[in-house]
Amino acid sequence: MVEERIKMANTRMTAGKAYLDRLNDGRRVWLDGEIVPDIRSHPAFRGTVRSVAALLDLQDAPATKSQLTFKTDNGAKAHIAYLIPESKQDLFRRSEGLRIWSEATFGIMSRVAGFYRSQLTGWYIARNLISREQPYFPQKIADYYAYVRDNDLLVTAAGHDPQIDRTKLAHELGDLYTAVRIVRETEEGLVVRGAKMIGTGAPYMDEIVVSPHSKKTDDEQRYAVMFAIPASHPGVHLICRESFASDREDDHPLSSRFDEMDAVLVFDDALIPWERVFVKDDPDAIWRIRSDRMVSAISLHENIVRLASKLEFMAAVGTELAESIGITKFAHVQEKLAELYAQLEAIRALLLSAEHRATLHPLGVWEPALEPILTAKNLGNRYYPRAVEILQQLSGAGMLQVPSTIAELSGPLGSKLRTIYRGADRDAEERVKLLKLSWDLVGSRLGARHELYERFYAGDPVRTYAGQYLAYDKQPLLDKVARVTG
CATH class of the missing domain: 1.20.140.10 (Butyryl-CoA Dehydrogenase, subunit A, domain 3)
Incomplete structure (x- = not known):
């Protein structure tokens, strides 16, 4: 997994510049019926992208660096959301760093703020307690935690099933692009098909964790799958809502900088490598992990x-x-x-x-x-x-x-x-x-x-x-x- 991308930790490149370079990865972001060639320059995204880059650069700024980052055991610089609170002081340190991070966007940017980074940190801490019948979960989540932490990656999630007919369970709606489910297994990994909503910030994030937000029944085992993908993963389409962004910064000071785009993820028989599949066919395990x-x-x-x-x-x-x-x-x-x-x-x-x-x-x-x-x-x-x-x-x-x-x-x-x-x-x-x-x-x-x-x-x-x-x-x-x- 570490080899999937060149590690950016401990290089001279600023965190913001590294982020901007990572966005040029061929992700399939759909807006107004077309794939956006480069979200860094598109008017619907560029203001937010620049804000995210500026936010990440706070990790290198002398005035905030020590509050927003910490040194890991391997010497890498990591965002404060990944800090494991081994002392009460660590908990206060996390809180202060997260406050500075949130106030930089006035609390408006929610997913870039660090919720899913913090959730991943929690999964890593509890990996041996919440897995039980999933023997590979602890090592996989530990590897993934280290990967996103050491590469300073932004993480969001998508977990809600499409709102088609809420009187029916997912497996009762048929097989054509409903909720994400496993359609077959190969030596390389799982092939999944369907959709998940709503990936807040997904178009400009690095990683997306996919798992059900609601408890699945025993009849929905193929829907009880938890995995992570890069935003550019083959066979994955990010379908954006209408843009609320503006290019008139003086007249729209928030819309020009902080339109945290929401997207529906469509999986078109996407192959998920086994190392990125955390749980499969186990509704109870996923619910324990989530709760x-x-x-x-x-x-x-x-x-x-x-x-x-x-x-x-x-x-x-x-x-x-x-x-x-x-x-x-x-x-x-x-x-x-x-x-x-x-x-x-x-x-x-x-x-x-x-x-x-x-x-x-x-x-x-x-x-x-x-x-x-x-x-x-x-x-x-x-x-x-x-x-x-x-x-x-x-x-x-x-x-x-x-x-x-x-x-x-x-x-x-x-x-x-x-x-x-x-x-x-x-x-x-x-x-x-x-x-x-x-x-x-x-x-x-x-x-x-x-x-x-x-x-x-x-x-x-x-x-x-x-x-x-x-x-x-x-x-x-x-x-x-x-x-x-x-």
């Missing part, structure tokens, strides 16, 4: 770090909106701003609680407390849409009352427009930029996508809340009542 408590705690910890960064950005924009038109003296505005602050502080407190209540796992790693993490994740499903609503209320129609471009402030009507669009505490250019940022965040196509994403990225909120109920230790609560009722 392991320690793995969930390690990976979801990153999610909450990112959520705090994103809610902090929402609170900052909301505050600026109110300040810009002098409405902070009104009680109903103060109430709305306080709600944004309360959201942020609640998530921060839950994050700190998870870290300080961490316990030493039998495997010798410090495991964040899962209960506050699950609480923060579930609250985030509701907090973010409410934050969007608050920003809309604070602005009113202000986001719609801006010139089509900031450049118009310097045009023929510039002197008049600079008078009309000025704010209570800033000039017209500053206020128009703020309003355009706000619209990009909560009103644009990108903004709508993010609201939907935050509602459902972790699954159906009804199920995630029900899952928290089922997993919660309710006995101490019942004992309290019993002390009164006898």
Whole structure:
């Protein structure tokens, strides 16, 4: 596996430059009915690609290098998400590095932030406990973990079956391009056919892990397969949604830089080499791997770090909106701003609680407390849409009352427009930029996508809340009542 690509570790090439070079690998990214020849230069992708490259370069920057990376046992420099928390200090170090990483994109870039890197780290830590009937899993996942860590590769995942008829199981839908399944086995590996959704960030990632997100039944053994592929893997097509990107950076400051493209993966009888097949024909094993408590705690910890960064950005924009038109003296505005602050502080407190209540796992790693993490994740499903609503209320129609471009402030009507669009505490250019940022965040196509994403990225909120109920230790609560009722 190490020979699949030339290792980039310990070379003089910057992480961002190495990433840009890796993207020229023949990946089949489909947009508007055509394969994109080079996503580095295509207007739908280049802004995001440049942002990712700049983010990776933070690993080489003197001010952030020590916080974002660590040295592995073999001397390679690795991203902080791959750090195994063997001490409580390691856990805090991971948290701080992930915070810096997330805040570089204001919490908007979710998959590049490190969730699946963290999940892979959890799988590696627990590889000997969660495999059981899959004897090759521990070594394969260890090799894969070392490969992506030492080559500083970006990882995303695709696990949901296509939404065709949700009253039926995958095997009841027929064989023509439904959910990914094994169609045959060869000496070289498995041949798989079908589709998986939704590969967030897949077009500009290095690696994609594929496995079912929902539990498969014994009748669906051929669908119970877990493997990893490079984004350019033969026989794999990445079908993109409509682009929300913009090439007008001044007028669309977020859409021009952070359109985290979503894609459906179509496998056209793709051969998956055996060394990249982690599990096959075993629904129970895949479910154990996906639901392991320690793995969930390690990976979801990153999610909450990112959520705090994103809610902090929402609170900052909301505050600026109110300040810009002098409405902070009104009680109903103060109430709305306080709600944004309360959201942020609640998530921060839950994050700190998870870290300080961490316990030493039998495997010798410090495991964040899962209960506050699950609480923060579930609250985030509701907090973010409410934050969007608050920003809309604070602005009113202000986001719609801006010139089509900031450049118009310097045009023929510039002197008049600079008078009309000025704010209570800033000039017209500053206020128009703020309003355009706000619209990009909560009103644009990108903004709508993010609201939907935050509602459902972790699954159906009804199920995630029900899952928290089922997993919660309710006995101490019942004992309290019993002390009164006898």
